[in-house]
Amino acid sequence: MTEPNSHKPPVPSPSPPPRAPIPQTPGPRASRLNQVFDQALARTLRANSYANFASCFPTPARHVPASLEGVWRQLNAKLEANAKAEFEDIIAERDAVAHLNELDRLVADARARREQAGEGEEKERIAPHTLGAEDLYKAHLTPYLQEAQSTLNARLEATHAENAELAQTVQKQRLEIERLLSNLGVVVSDIEGAATAASQFSKENHLRQDAIQMDEEVRAQSGL
Template sequence: MASETNNPSREDQSPSPPPQPPIAQTPGPRVTRLQEIYAQALARTLRANSYANFAACFPTPAKHVPASLENVWRQLNAKLEESAKAEFEEILVERDAIAQLNELDRLVGEARARREAEATAGGGDTDMDGGEKIPPHTLPPDELFRAHLTPQLEKTKAVLDGKIQITETENLELAQRVQAQRAEIERLLAGLETVVADVEGAAAAATEYGCENNLRKDAMQMDEEVKAVSEQ
């Protein structure tokens, strides 16, 4: 009786926390998608190892025993496909990938259900701006990724905007300098045309003066000859 009084029964003891539900080993959505992606990649790899490419590496057997070479090629591709699939399955088992990805599916599903329930109930805390504050662990991976990446992208965008603004200012100054140089060139060309016109006028005047000077010399010579005849 004393032992029964001093020792509480099992029913009076606090029960231990319930065990976590076992993680299903049946491939879930993410495991299925991973297997599909791997199968597609393997199929593309095998297609790249076509018989034409394989035969190009062995031209002599391809010419003399093409059937045998094609049989070797088929066996090689089959062995490669079998080995690749076996290694992939071994990696899934070693890394416990099926259980881990199924657990991720479960967590994401719970987070989405919790978020939808909070949105439906209209509850949740509000932040300083009056918006609803959502716990980070309830967000899906893509939103968490954007939340971490957005500040860095905004900072990079601000730096790039500053560089673009500086470049635009430099381009504007360069355009103004080019326009000023173009105006100066046009002014110099106009002055050069004036100088050329003056030189051409001077050359014409010099030519005319030279003709008149020759006529004067001829007239003076004729006067001297007339004077010499009259004196005789």
Template sequence: MSAQIPASPSPAPEAPVASAPGPRAAALQKVFAGALSSSIRANSYANFSSCFPTPAKYCPSALEGVWKQLNTRLEEECMRDFEKILEERQVIEGLNQWDNMIEEARRRKNRAVEGEEPPRPLHTLSADELHSAHLTPYLQQAQDELGSKVHSTQAENATIFSKITEQRAEIEQLLSGLDRVIKDIEGSVDAIYTDEQSGFGELKGDVWTTEQELAATR
């Protein structure tokens, strides 16, 4: 059996051609308008009236009106015919397509000079590549949003930890002061108890002495 030759990728579809005049179509319209205006100006009233000397002598105003109407009609007819030719021959679309081809060739040339590889046609990409191409922007956006939230949460946690540290230091300071107060109170209680025990012993001795004296006198 002969080896099966892999089919070559089909060419990418051509980009749609804009109907609005591109650079070359606009330049063509500008050149035609300039040439027509120059031709109309060449048909001056002096040249026109020289062809009709009698009306120019006896009714110059009427002749001048005819000259203006003739120039206006000539300009309108020329522009109408020009636009009709552009439409029938699809000149604007053709020139726009030419602009696109030249621009695409320029981009390919620049990529070749810079060493960049031309983009692959979409129909040659695998399902995984297409799936990744569609999901990557959304995943990147989600990652950026998540990173922003994590950064904000970390900043809030740092602020809370700082407040907790300050409150803990205040609590430790209060407990230390409370310990000193408790020790002072305990010392005072011990001193009072010692004084009371000493006075009770003396009182007991006095009572014993008095009882002995009374017993001796009986």
């Protein structure tokens, strides 16, 4: 004789299953953030073209174009490397990829549940005590949906704030370029001033030698 409870199915756990781990591979929003940053950095570098750079320093561009182009390339390379490193540090520090992926999941989840709720509203209203277990379970999801919406709004605001910080970082990099260009202009002015002074000294020294030579010639003729 078999026991009556020997073939009972296992009772499911009342606790919800754990959430799947959030992938670190950039999703739609994280990929779009990287794309926006790359486009902004590319526009900044294009604005600092060699033609614009050389127009600020016509004398070196005319006499030492190769050296000036080397300075321009180093400046752009340093700007690009610093901007990318700082962007990657911000992404890692804020765990932006995981947060944006979670935001994608919440948006998709909220959209699917909103569609389900819209379909439910079209049905005829039924008294709660006549609903089945599954319908009651769905009805209890409303507070969770409201909480998810609040979380979604908060994370959207955080994303907007991070985008504003990135824009400020790009602006600071542009100001750094202008400062470097200004310092380079001062150095070039000093070099040109030194060259002018050297040329003037050489001319005055030549006149002094001519005067000494003429004085010696006059003395030689007087001795005769």
